[in-house]
Amino acid sequence: MYKYDPSSSKAEEFINHEEILETLAYADANKDNIALIDEIIEKAKLRKGLTHREASVLLACSDEEKNQEIYALAEQIKKDFYGNRIVMFAPLYLSNYCINGCVYCPYHLKNKHIARKKLTQEEIRREVIALQDMGHKRLALETGEDPVNNPIEYVLESIDTIYGIKHKNGAIRRVNVNIAATTVENYKKLKDAGIGTYILFQETYHKESYEKLHPTGPKHDYAYHTEAMDRAQLGGIDDVGLGVLFGLEMYRYEFAGLLMHAEHLEAVFGVGPHTISVPRIKHADDIDPDAFDNGIDDDIFAKLVACIRIAVPYTGMIISTRESKKCRERVLHLGISQISGGSRTSVGGYAEPEPEEENSAQFDVSDNRTLDEVVRWLMELGYIPSFCTACYREGRTGDRFMSLCKSGQIQNCCHPNALMTLKEYLLDYASPATRAIGDELIVKELQNIPKEHVREIVVKNLAEIEKGNRDFRF
Ligand code: SAM
Secondary structure, three states, X not given: OOOOOOOOOOHHHHOOHHHHHHHHHHHHHOOOOHHHHHHHXXXXXXXXXXXXXXXXXXXXXXOHHHHHHHHHHHHHHHHHHHOOEEEEEEEEEEEOOOOOOOOOOOOOOOOOOOXXXXXXXXXXXXXXXXXXXHOOOEEEEEXXXXXXXXXXXXXXXXXXXXXXXXXXXXOOOEEEEEXXXXXXXHHHHHHHOOXXXXXXXXXXOOHHHHHHHOOOOHHHOHHHHHOHHHHHHHOOOOOEEEEEOEOOXXXXXXXXXXXXXXXXXXXXXXXXXXXXXXXXXXXXXXXXXXXXXXXXXXXXXXXXXXXXXXXXOOOEEEEOOOOOHHHHHHHHHHHOOEEEOOOOOOEOOOOOOOOOOOOOOOOOOOOOOOHHHHHHHHHHOOOEEEOOOHHHHOOOOHHHHHHHHHHOOHHHHHHHHHHHHHHHXXXXXXXXXXHHHHHHHHHHHHOOOOOHHHHHHHHHHHHHHHOOOOOOOO
């Protein structure tokens, strides 16, 4: 008998291989069991989520009619919890020095032709000013793992630099961090530095594959990597972001693992992941995505997004510029709540484009549009691009954020914040065409604030923003 225990602190017990295999067998056996699928869909309609077993049945379901119901429900849940807001962010790569051997990542130690770069604090300043001039307020910091070149002190100093830059009306108000698994002590330091979400992709939950895909370096240690979020929580970081790099292993295995990870965090810390990212492997220097056997097509990708949305309704979902405009458009309404725009995956590259003969990028970007183009496109599709960072600045992290989400007060809080931060964006950074669409959208969306007194405050604040004042929030 194997040991599966969501409350265990041991990776191999809360992400249990046998439990995943049984889940997959159960899902396979029931993929045409309409009565069971109906029952699971009914449970999902309560908007309290699904277990990994239940959600795996929906993912495996091959009945076209039921699949349409699954998509419709995902869309409805997304509307109920997140409205039509999409939060904007950009990645900032600080350094691509790395001592790991990850076979899918161009940063791997043996790659001698990638241009190795590490930004100085002065270079970070220039990058951040360029990002502020685009209109970004929220960043995701990225580094390779290299204790000599990118020690925690470097990351902390960089965060300090970033928060300290006030240029025109610009400000980076939330810095999320995606750095390698580290110690409780270092997570405490990141918390004290004022980070938003700590993001770490599991890459794959399949231990044997994980060890092969990470043959050398500290990241080889599956347990240390898989237990990182527990250490982050112990260090005081209660907003953590999960993710799987789709393409490395069988997507149904990863899906079950991802949900088990969420169940584990909920069981131990009383709060599930703040976000889930859904990256797929892309071409990069020295990396051919076709060399990996488990690539998923756009149809499966859409199904995954829908099933994640249904299984963990309170968890934000992030899609990056790894995906094309067309693919992003297809999945936005199925459950995505955050997207990046105008991204560079090179180390530097916002202030000045990277020279062609140098390539320091982590992967090729498929959506090359500017932030202004992405913002306009979202509005044309009926979404509200939001530059809001209020929750974490108001202390609404972890379970406090989740209660806001569950209380249904998002429409009186996040919706107004989205409109006010969009107004700032339109005035400070948007092209005239984008501004025209945005101003119209704001007028229309004001009507969707349920409480009258909240609406009145927003109208007053919008007028203040017109006068040059900034940073209003609920
Ligand atoms: N060094 C940190 C770590 O060890 O997790 C930071 C991760 S890295 C800067 C961000 C993520 O990019 C990785 O976790 C991986 O999932 C993803 N990535 C790496 N190579 C990729 C590729 N070729 N295509 C798409 N995504 C890739």
